Amino acid sequence: MLFTDPVFLTKFLPLVLLGFFACLFSKKRWHSQVLLIGASLIFYSWFKSEYLILLVGSMVANYVLAKQILTQPGTVKSKRILGIGIVANLLLLGIYKYLGFLTININALFDIGLPNPVLLLPLAISFFTFQQISYLCDSHAGKMDAASHTPLEYALFVTFFPQLIAGPIVHHAEMMPQFRTTITTSARAIMFCEGLCLFALGLFKKLAIADSVAPYANQVFASADGGNTLTSLTAWGGAMAYTFQIYFDFSGYSDMAIGLGLLFAIRLPWNFNSPYKSENMSDFWRRWHMTLSRWLRDYLYIPLGGNRHGKVRQYLNNFTTMVLGGLWHGAHWNFIIWGVLHGVYLIVNQFVRAIAKAFGVLDVVETSKSIRLSSWAITFLAAVVAWVFFRAATTSGALSMTQSMFGFAADGAVHIAADLKTVLWGILAALSAFLLPNTKEISEVFQKGLLRSPSALLYGLGTLSGLAASAAFLASLSLTQSPFLYFNF
Numbered sequence: 001m002l003f004t005d006p007v008f009l010t011k012f013l014p015l016v017l018l019g020f021f022a023c024l025f026s027k028k029r030w031h032s033q034v035l036l037i038g039a040s041l042i043f044y045s046w047f048k049s050e051y052l053i054l055l056v057g058s059m060v061a062n063y064v065l066a067k068q069i070l071t072q073p074g075t076v077k078s079k080r081i082l083g084i085g086i087v088a089n090l091l092l093l094g095i096y097k098y099l100g101f102l103t104i105n106i107n108a109l110f111d112i113g114l115p116n117p118v119l120l121l122p123l124a125i126s127f128f129t130f131q132q133i134s135y136l137c138d139s140h141a142g143k144m145d146a147a148s149h150t151p152l153e154y155a156l157f158v159t160f161f162p163q164l165i166a167g168p169i170v171h172h173a174e175m176m177p178q179f180r181t182t183i184t185t186s187a188r189a190i191m192f193c194e195g196l197c198l199f200a201l202g203l204f205k206k207l208a209i210a211d212s213v214a215p216y217a218n219q220v221f222a223s224a225d226g227g228n229t230l231t232s233l234t235a236w237g238g239a240m241a242y243t244f245q246i247y248f249d250f251s252g253y254s255d256m257a258i259g260l261g262l263l264f265a266i267r268l269p270w271n272f273n274s275p276y277k278s279e280n281m282s283d284f285w286r287r288w289h290m291t292l293s294r295w296l297r298d299y300l301y302i303p304l305g306g307n308r309h310g311k312v313r314q315y316l317n318n319f320t321t322m323v324l325g326g327l328w329h330g331a332h333w334n335f336i337i338w339g340v341l342h343g344v345y346l347i348v349n350q351f352v353r354a355i356a357k358a359f360g361v362l363d364v365v366e367t368s369k370s371i372r373l374s375s376w377a378i379t380f381l382a383a384v385v386a387w388v389f390f391r392a393a394t395t396s397g398a399l400s401m402t403q404s405m406f407g408f409a410a411d412g413a414v415h416i417a418a419d420l421k422t423v424l425w426g427i428l429a430a431l432s433a434f435l436l437p438n439t440k441e442i443s444e445v446f447q448k449g450l451l452r453s454p455s456a457l458l459y460g461l462g463t464l465s466g467l468a469a470s471a472a473f474l475a476s477l478s479l480t481q482s483p484f485l486y487f488n489f
Contacts, residue, residue, distance in 0.1 A: 002483065003199075003256050004207060012043065013260075020264055033152045033179065036264065040161035044123070051122040057091060059158045063151065069139040070146040081139040086133055093129045096122055101331030124165045124489060126328060127160055134299055135172050144172065153179050162260035166253055166486035168271040168291040175266070175430030183265050194443060195262025201439055206484070209432070210249035212425035216418045216462040217241035217391070223414055225397035231413040235404035241422070242391045243384050244429035247276065248484055250289070253484045255439050265345040270440045276383070276433040279375045280353075281345040284383060296325050309356065318350070319343035330488065334389045334398055341386040 001008050017092075023032035045052040065085040069078045073125045096119050103114050135157075138144050157175050159163075183191075211251020219236025224230055230238070242482035261268040275288035285293045301321045307314040319340075356362040365371050385402060392398035404413065418426075 001043055003253070003260075004203065012039075019277055025130075029180070030152055032088055033156050036161075037155050037159055040156075040159040040164060043161040044159065044164060045090050047123050048120070053127065054092075054122050055159070056124075058089070058132065059155060060236065061088065062136065062158075063149075066136055066139045066144070066149060066154070069136065070144060070149055072184060073140055073144075078140050081134055085136045085379050088131050089129050089136075093117070093125060096125055098327075098331045121488075127167050128164065130169055130299075130328075132158060134169075134295060138172065138297060145238065148176055148180075160261070162257045162264075162266075163268055166250075166257075166287075166484055168254060168257065168269050169295050170268060170291070171294075174269055178266050185225055190267050191262045191265050191267070195259040196442070197259070198255045198262065198439055202228045202252040202257075202259060205248040205252030205255065209425060209429050210247075210252060211247045213241045213422055214249075214389045215431060217245050217445055221391055221393070221401075222398065222414055223416060224401045225393045226416045226485045227396075227400075229400060229412070230409050232404050232409055233414045234414065234416045235401045235409070237418055238416070239384050239388050239401065239405060240243030241418075241426060244426060244432045244433065246387065246391070247427060247433055249485045251438075253486065272438065273440055274433065274438045276378070276380055278379050279372050280379055281342065281349045281382070281453065284379060285342075285346070292325070292328075296321050300324060311350075317349065318346045329390070333395050334392055336384050337395070337398070338390045341382075341389065345386075356438045417439060 001012060005007075016035070019039075020032055021033050023035055041052060041056070041412050044055055062085065065081055065088075068081050069085075072078050096205075098118065099117050101118050106112065107114055107116075135144070135154075139149075144316055154177050156179060157170070157172060158169075160175075163170060219240055220230065221242065224235070224238070251272040258268045258270070269291055273287040273290065275284050278287055280285035301317055304317040304320060305313055307316060321341040322343035323336060326335045326342070328338070329335045329338070352364075353362065356365045365375075385405070386403070388401050389395075389398045392401065401407065
């Protein structure tokens, strides 16, 4: 079931909301928790019911492991259980996501004829696996309250349907306390209205913007993957189309997920903060898929040593983290190359800053408008080049496209013209990504306004409702059941 699916919009969501608000009258918190857990399991099983057993089994096993760890956190026994938990989770992820890729490459290298397992990738396995690994790690580190480790709260933490399929990757400290917080009726009404607005804006981003530029991107990449050499203009056009497609597809999904959470008075973490406005790659990764970046930093980069052992080790840790982050997205050499590129980008960025600091010109670099503009352009174009490998179905197609982008297209290259609709939506996408405030900034302004003046409540509710209605109407003009890109990961 997709957030854009009419079944979700007209049946599932209204029924769950009605049941949720009915549970509020019972005054028993566990009623609404059971309802949301049940609804989330139905939502997940709608895609493929067989994998419901996998999700529930993973959740039960990790709950038991965490319970054992919490009886004596920080001990040798606790560390041993943590190790078992991490290995078990990664093994599950590896079997379903990477076993086929590993088999193909071993056969290619050694020609030993290993049978290639055909396993359908379970939806959300990367997301709920990472989320539960972090829970186990924090339990061992003493960051979890054993009293709050209850079956219902843990199940809701793992399965909450707004973020189950494609994130944000939530942290227990920002989710589980909300399950026990008493919220006033007025505060709940404000959150509901804000959530409605965010959901509708996310729907507009996905259906009106991302899905409008997607056909051209698909056409160009299909041509490159099919062995055609593209003109430079076509290659850049296809790369740009995908650059804005993935931005508005995933940021749209994230806005919808946060909006849905607010409808149930749960505030999920922000996942985007205008990453295409970044002036360097370090800043890009603080703004793009923020919860994944946070997870990679806290549970991979820092345990590897972070920046605590000198510059060379820091560069190596950054590179390793980005390569593994690329592999997390999928079992394909293109994702590894994408991770390698971003690892190199981060190293170059940090090296240049270190040189500028050594020569005492770092302040000039950070304040000069011309240098900042140049840095932004280089950062954005570097991201576009990396997206080519992220999107292409074949490595040869990605290499062919990048060669065309840099003027190495052979004679007789294929030109694919974009129609006027695609061009106009592409321009709107660029203006929105580069110049307009994002939903996080809009939401923060609204919340500050409410604190300054009680009269802002009525104005805010009216504005949000108007925005929600307008965005929902515009999005409905192109309403289709189009899968979100991050469902593949």
